[in-house]
Amino acid sequence: MKKLIKNGTIVTATDQYEADILIEDEKVAAIGVNLNEQADEVIDAQGAYIFPGGIDPHTHLDMPFGGTMTADDYETGTIAAAHGGTTSIVDFCLTEKGQPLQKSIDKWHEKANGKAVIDYGFHLQLLEATENTLKELPAIVKDGITSFKVFMAYKNVFQADDETLYKALLTAKEEGALVMVHAENGDVIDHLVKEALANGNTDPIYHALTRPPEVEGEATGRAAQLTGLADSQLYVVHVSCQEAIEKIAEAREKGFRVYGETCHQYVTLDVSHLDQPNFEGAKYVWSPPLRDKKNHELIWKAIQNGTLQTIGSDQCSFNFKGQKDLGIDDFTKIPNGGPLIEDRFSIMFSEGVRKGRISINQFVDLVSTRTAKLFGMFPKKGTIAVGSDADIVIFDPNAERTISAETHHMNVDYNPFEGMKVTGEPISVLSRGEFVIREKEFVGKPGRGQFMKRKRFNEDAVIETATAK
Ligand SMILES: [Zn+2]
Structure with a gap:
């Protein structure tokens, strides 16, 4: 099966040029000017950008939390992702x-099997570093799960101690894996939460007030130092504030292999969203919390100068009615997370490229290429090159759209960006050479998505970000 995409402008993390793309089965077979190859199908992409498919390094699908399950599973979550340009x-x-x-990994394979419409990989959570768990890791890395997640927050639920973090870092160095941390000081948060509840402070805004930026900065600095000590590698997920950015910048200056991710919600929404009447603030309860608006430009700056290198969504959706309202009398019972998987690509293009904050190549690097490099998927994923998977987004840079729960594809009853206008929209999306979205309609098949066996962490593959445009 051959497809020919003609007349588009190909944009990668480094280049932008007009050329045609020949796809043969699942791969990019040729790129050239005026390709005249016989194809089964010719797609005219006049006026469109041709981007490599987005890669979201941070999702929680079909996940239990706070006595409930996320509203999106592998089917609805990946369909929404595909609509948004993520492959x-x-x-x-x-x-x-x-x-x-391994038992948990088997369970996660079952969740995705028969449901995922795009390709997926797993990061493995490490709750404890016992002799038994450490013994399992080499085989798991060999099976293509080459990143470990350690939570420094959520005391008595997900939180791991520093010994576990340190041992994870040592094992990761040994096995060629990347350690990821949710960096917030869970012990201090626990104290602040108890204090708030004792004072009768139960509204959603107290979720933010009991997790101040200092606890994120402190945990980020601690994890970075331990990474330096272990001579290992660290990826800090969902960086939300200046306090954490400073610690990452400091570590990188010392030559530590410390990388940072932020999310589109941290450059567009702010803490005032939690402080709304009628419990509306619960829609914005996730961790780390939304911050003071002044952080937006500071995060953009950190993106521009390469301190932060990827954009994740931290998708973790719960319905407002029937799930978020578990915490109507107590903010600690609000399930943490939001429906964020769908608009990551569009918002970063609209707010980043269209508003002149980042170049179009930086955009591709942030939403796709850098993640592929850090997590062992490059160059199969994360770029458009001969031999790479034909994961391709045909993107209209001028289409205007208003984000709304009325029109989104996530299985959830609200959208945190309701009413926000974005310019630029994925029109058609191919995953391994197959249309999953065609003219904005979903045409894929649940279960077609494949598990990605990822390569080991390789520092040489993680080339420095091109700095500000
Ligand atoms: Zn998360």
Whole structure:
């Protein structure tokens, strides 16, 4: 099966040029000017950008949290992702204390099997570093799960201690894996939460007030120092504030292999969203919390200068009615997370490229290429090159759209960006040479998505970001 995409402008993390793309089965077979190859189908992409498919390094699909399950599973979550221009995700596999890690991995494979419409990989959560869990890791890395997640927050739920973090870093160095941290000081948060509840402070805004930026900065600095000590590598997920950015910049200046991710919500929404009447603030309860608006430009600056290198969504959706309202009398019972998987690509293009904050190549690097490099998927994923998977977004840079729960594809009853106008929209999306979205309609098949066996972490593959445009 051959497809020919003609007349588009190909944009990668480094280049922008007009050329045709020949796709043969799942791969890019040729790129050239006026390709005249016989194809089964010719797609006219006049006026469109041709981007490599987006890669979302941070999703939680079909995940239990706070006595409920996320509203989106592997089917609805990946369909929404595809609509938004994302063709690969790396989802977090949660594990259980005292249980074999492989058992949790098997469970996550079952969640995705028969449902995913785009390709997916797993990060493995490490709750404890016992002799048994550490023994399992080499085989798991060999099977293509080459990143470990350690939570420094959510005391008595997900939180791991510093010994676990340190041992994870040592093992990661040994095995060629990347350690990811949710960096917030869970012990201090626990104290602040108890204090707030004792004072009768139960509204959603107290979620933010009990997790101040200092606890994120402190945990980020601690994880970075331990990474330096272990001579290992660290990826800090969902960086939300200046306090954490400073610690990452400091670590990188010392030559530590410390990388940072932020999310589109941290450059567009702010803490005032949690402070709304009628419990509306619960729609914006996730961790780290939304911050003071002044952080927006500071995060953009960190993106521009390469301190932060990727954009994740931190998709973790719960309905407002029936799920978020579990916490109507107590903010600690609001399930943490939001429906964020769908608009990551469009918002970063609109707010980043259209508003002149980043170049179009930086955009591709942030939403796709850098993640592929950091997490062992490059160059199969994350670029458009001969031999790479034909994961392709045909993107209209001038289309205007208003984000709304009325029109989104996530299985959830609200959208945190409701009413926001974005310019630029994915029109058609191919995953391994197959249309999953065609003229904005979903045409894929649940179960067609494949598990991505990722390569080991390789520092040489992680080339420095091109700095500000
Ligand atoms: Zn997360």
